[in-house]
Amino acid sequence: MSAEGITVSLAAEPIGHIGSFPVTNTLIMSLISSLALVVIALKLSRKVKLIPKGLQNVAEFLMEAALNLMDTITGDRVQSIRFFPLVFTFFIFILTSNWFGILPGIGSITVKTLEHGESVFVPLLRSTNADLNVTVALSLISFFAVEFFGIVTISFFKYMKKFININKNPIFTFVGFIELISEFSRLISLSFRLFGNVFAGEVLLIVISYLMPFILPLPFLFIELFVGLIQAFIFAILTLVFLKVATTDMEHGH
Amino acid sequence: MTELFNKLGIDWKLLIAQIINFAILFWVLKRYAYKPILGMLKKRSDTIEKGMKDAKTIEERLAALEGEKGTIIADAQAQAHTIVETASKDAVAFSTRARDEAKAETAMLIATAKKDVERMKDSIVADAKAEIADLVVASTEKIIRVKLNAASEKELISDALRRAKE
Structure with a gap:
C-alpha cells in the first residue's frame, strides 16, 4: 500500500519467479498454513495414547464433534468415516488459512518487486483464499472427489443416469440436463463464494485500517474471524452434501 | 476467456501447485492425524464396551454363585440335621440295648446266685439232718441202754429213723 491511496489487486501478486513459475504471496501463505x-x-501422531492428554484431547474433541455433525447429514457413521478425511481437511485447511490471513503483518508488510519493468510495492503475504487459484483448486478437488465417490459407490451407468435420461419421459431428460449444469456450476459457486468472502474481508480490513488504524478495525477483525470459520464450514458441509447426494442411488430413493 | 482468467489471476501453474499442496496436506493429515486419532477413538469405545460386557457377565456369574451358595448351604444344613438325628437315634438305641443287656446279666447273676444258695441250703440241711440223726441215734442208744430193754429197742430205733427221715 502506498501513501497516495489504496491499491487492491484482484489477482495475487507475485513476489518472485522460480524459472517461469510465479511465486505469489498467497502461495507462500498456503504453504505456511x-x-x-x-x-x-506429526506432533500429534507421535503421542497418541488410549488415555488422551493435551493436544490429543483437542484433536479428539474436534474430530468427534465433526463426525457427529457429519452423521446428521450422512445418517451413517461408516459413510461419515469414509468421507471424513476429505471433508475435514477442507474444513481445517480453509479455517487455518482464513485465520492466518487476519494475523497482523499480513498485507501490511510489503516488498519491492519488479512488475512490467517498473518497481512496485506488493504485500509479502496475503490471505490464502483471497486468490482464485486456491479456491478453484479446492473446488476442483471437491468436484472430482464427488464424481469419483459417486461412480465408485453406485456404478458408472447408474451414476450417469442422473444426467442422461433419453428413453424415458422428456421431463426426465430435461431434469438430467439441469442436473448436469448444476453439477458444473458448483465449481464456480464453491470457488467464488470462498474467494469473494475472504477477498471482501481483506479489502474491508484494509479500508477500515486506512481510515482509522486504531480500535475501529477490532470489531471487523472479529467479524473476519467469524466469516473465516463460517466459510470453512460451508465449503466442507457443501462438499459433504454433494458427496451424500452423489453416493445415494436415486432409483431406490424415489 | 484467457483475458478473463488473467484478470482474475488464474494461472494454471499456480492452480496445479495448489492442488498438489492440498493433496500432500490431505495425505499427511490422513496418515498422521486422522488414522491414529480415529483408530484410538474406536479402540477406546471398544475397550469401554468390552469392559461393560465383562462387568455384566461378572455380575451375572456372581448372582449365579450366590444362588449356588444358598443351595449348598441348605443342602449342608439338611445333611447335618439328618446326621444329628440318626446319631441321637443310634445313641438311644445303644443305651437301651446296653441297659437291657445289663438287666439280663444281672438277672442271670441273681438266678445263679439263688440256685447256689438253694443248693448250699439243701446240702447244709442234708448234712444237718444226717448229723442230727447220728446224734439222735447216739443219744437214744445211750438212753435206751440205760432205761429200756432190748425188746423195745428196735421199734424205737425205727420209729426215730422214720421221724428223722421226714
Whole structure:
C-alpha cells in the first residue's frame, strides 16, 4: 500500500519467479498454513495414547464433534468415516488459512518487486483464499472427489443416469440436463463464494485500517474471524452434501 | 476467456501447485492425524464396551454363585440335621440295648446266685439232718441202754429213723 491511496489487486501478486513459475504471496501463505497443520499432525501422531492428554484431547474433541455433525447429514457413521478425511481437511485447511490471513503483518508488510519493468510495492503475504487459484483448486478437488465417490459407490451407468435420461419421459431428460449444469456450476459457486468472502474481508480490513488504524478495525477483525470459520464450514458441509447426494442411488430413493 | 482468467489471476501453474499442496496436506493429515486419532477413538469405545460386557457377565456369574451358595448351604444344613438325628437315634438305641443287656446279666447273676444258695441250703440241711440223726441215734442208744430193754429197742430205733427221715 502506498501513501497516495489504496491499491487492491484482484489477482495475487507475485513476489518472485522460480524459472517461469510465479511465486505469489498467497502461495507462500498456503504453504505456511499447510506446514503448520503438518507440524501439528506429526506432533500429534507421535503421542497418541488410549488415555488422551493435551493436544490429543483437542484433536479428539474436534474430530468427534465433526463426525457427529457429519452423521446428521450422512445418517451413517461408516459413510461419515469414509468421507471424513476429505471433508475435514477442507474444513481445517480453509479455517487455518482464513485465520492466518487476519494475523497482523499480513498485507501490511510489503516488498519491492519488479512488475512490467517498473518497481512496485506488493504485500509479502496475503490471505490464502483471497486468490482464485486456491479456491478453484479446492473446488476442483471437491468436484472430482464427488464424481469419483459417486461412480465408485453406485456404478458408472447408474451414476450417469442422473444426467442422461433419453428413453424415458422428456421431463426426465430435461431434469438430467439441469442436473448436469448444476453439477458444473458448483465449481464456480464453491470457488467464488470462498474467494469473494475472504477477498471482501481483506479489502474491508484494509479500508477500515486506512481510515482509522486504531480500535475501529477490532470489531471487523472479529467479524473476519467469524466469516473465516463460517466459510470453512460451508465449503466442507457443501462438499459433504454433494458427496451424500452423489453416493445415494436415486432409483431406490424415489 | 484467457483475458478473463488473467484478470482474475488464474494461472494454471499456480492452480496445479495448489492442488498438489492440498493433496500432500490431505495425505499427511490422513496418515498422521486422522488414522491414529480415529483408530484410538474406536479402540477406546471398544475397550469401554468390552469392559461393560465383562462387568455384566461378572455380575451375572456372581448372582449365579450366590444362588449356588444358598443351595449348598441348605443342602449342608439338611445333611447335618439328618446326621444329628440318626446319631441321637443310634445313641438311644445303644443305651437301651446296653441297659437291657445289663438287666439280663444281672438277672442271670441273681438266678445263679439263688440256685447256689438253694443248693448250699439243701446240702447244709442234708448234712444237718444226717448229723442230727447220728446224734439222735447216739443219744437214744445211750438212753435206751440205760432205761429200756432190748425188746423195745428196735421199734424205737425205727420209729426215730422214720421221724428223722421226714
